[in-house]
Amino acid sequence: MLKNRLLFYCALAISGITAFSCTKEPDLIGLDLLPPGDLLNIDYIDTSSIVAYTVREDSLRTDELTLNLLGSISDPVFGTTTASIYTQYRLSKNNITFGENAVADSMVLTLVYKGIYGDSLAPKTIRVYEMADSINYDSSYYSTRTIPVLPELIGEATFVPNLSEADSVDGNYMPPHMRIMLSQAFADKIISADTNTLKDNESFQKIFMGLYLTSEQATTPGTGSILYFNLLDAVSRLKIYYHNSTDTSTIDFPIGSYSARFNQYNHNNYAGADPSMLEQFADSSANTEHLYVQSMAGTKIKLRIPYLKALAAQKRIAVNEALLVFTVEDTSGVYEVPAQLALKKLDADGDYTALPDETEGSSFLDGKSRSGKEYRFRITRYIQNRLLNPGDPDYGLMLFAAGSSLSGNRVTLRGPNAAEGKIRLLIYYTIVD
CATH class of the missing domain: 2.60.120 (Jelly Rolls)
Structure with a gap:
């Protein structure tokens, strides 16, 4: 049988008191x-009654997400974190040909913005490298994973992200995006690929294994930002501009939903983070x-x-x-x-x-x-x-x-x-x- 209906407000918080008392006034908070x-x-x-402390995340699965993060932020509480991207890119069709006496004029990487976290007005420097090992769409990749990359820098840009204004490129509307010019050597490598390499994506990705994008590390507390990109958008791609004996043209190499891709997050062992957080990592009974x-x-x-x-x-x-x-x-x-x-x-x-x-x-x-x-x-x-x-x-x-x-x-x-x-x-x- 139910007794008198009582409504108790139990404010349970660590205070070092193990017994309970009903003589105090209730905390007005809540x-x-x-x-x-x-x-x-x-x-x-x-x-x-409540024991709580901060722990580090081991790692999280980051492959084939709807968004990819890129940048570096120096947080006065959490220290410096850098987000990098590994991604494949694909042939837009099988059996690509560039025509007779083809010459690469330029090559551009574009990634569509979806947001930003941190200082949106500060310049960012993004660097691009070729991956030296392959990744697989059917495999799982976690935030601590790294993939070998070739030492040659194939692209670099310093810019202030503009997430509000759309662009018109080659007479076509394009949503706000990051645009990085890739090296002539890399463009030449693409355009000189043999027909067997360009016949299908399986053959292509054995040679062109993907890109590694990373950011110059933010070092001053309170600076830096993390950019959010939609790599599934059709504008997120590589585009080569070229001419041959008879014409000038372009060919896209999209990223898209069938490309393996994942994020790697580096917290730099929380150097410069709040000492209280570091103490909790080492001792769950810390303040x-x-x-x-x-x-x-x-x-x-x-x-x-x-x-x-x-x-x-x-x-x-x-x-x-x-x-x-x-x-x-x-x-x-x-x-x-x-x-x-x-x-x-x-x-x-x-x-x-x-x-x-x-x-x-x-x-x-x-x-x-x-x-x-x-x-x-x-x-x-x-x-x-x-x-x-x-x-x-x-x-x-x-x-x-x-x-x-x-x-x-x-x-x-x-x-x-x-x-x-x-x-x-x-x-x-x-x-x-």
Whole structure:
């Protein structure tokens, strides 16, 4: 039989206190989450219950993504990160011929912009090399993978990205794009290829294995940017301009959806990053006033809620709602925070498993940025299951940026030791006989 319906606001945060008390005033942060009229029914339980610290991401799969990232950013909190691209390019048709006495006039690489993260006004320097080993469309490639490249630079450009203005090239409309002139030696290599090399893509890619694009490293904190490109757009291609004995013409070498491609992310071992983050890498018990989430296979947060065992032993309860709330530390907007964070359970092997609340749909679990100031997760079923089965192994939770493989965003959150706005777990429940 249900007893009096009680609504408890449980602000669970690391404070070093293992017992609980109902004598303190509730923290006003988070009271906006309560239904109107229920403020008089609140008890405040002060516990040492959430353990959280920052860990490094091992690597993420980055092949055949819808976006590819390129650039370098020197973040005053996260240090310097450089994003590079490995990609194939293809014949536009089989049995390409350039005609008699063909001569390459020039060759251009174009990549269509889809966005930018960081300083959009600063010049960028992008360099292009030929790959010295092949990649395979059917293989998996991760963010730490590197492919050998030939030493000769075949293209370089320094420019300020213009993502707002379309261009007209050769009389044709082209969406905003990066344009890099490739070397004459590389163009000559293409145009002098024999007919067997140019008969089909399998033969072509044995000789022309692909391109490696990388950025000059940003070195001054607060500078640099990460460019987003759509390599699936028809304008993302190589184009050779040539003439032969009878005519002048062009031939495209598209990238497209059938080209193997992947991103490589280099965090430079987090040199110059916030010392607190580096301490958490080395020691999970280090000061956790701040926690750090970075995309591009950067950093994530491991969490545990050990107090739930004690709560389960004290009373039988039915959880009406449980909200896990994270407060953003830096809301200045200089570095845009991730649009959404993701939360997963960990199994015995450290792999991700879905929270039971995900069966209600992504909007139920939430995790979306609230005006860049806060993230909330509804984990009602997860908390109820933990309370009903306190003896089950608990391997913790992992918090990370949703879409981390194809985004440059990052965020600093207030951690368990923050003076204000620390992590909070709000549990609304009913006592059951």
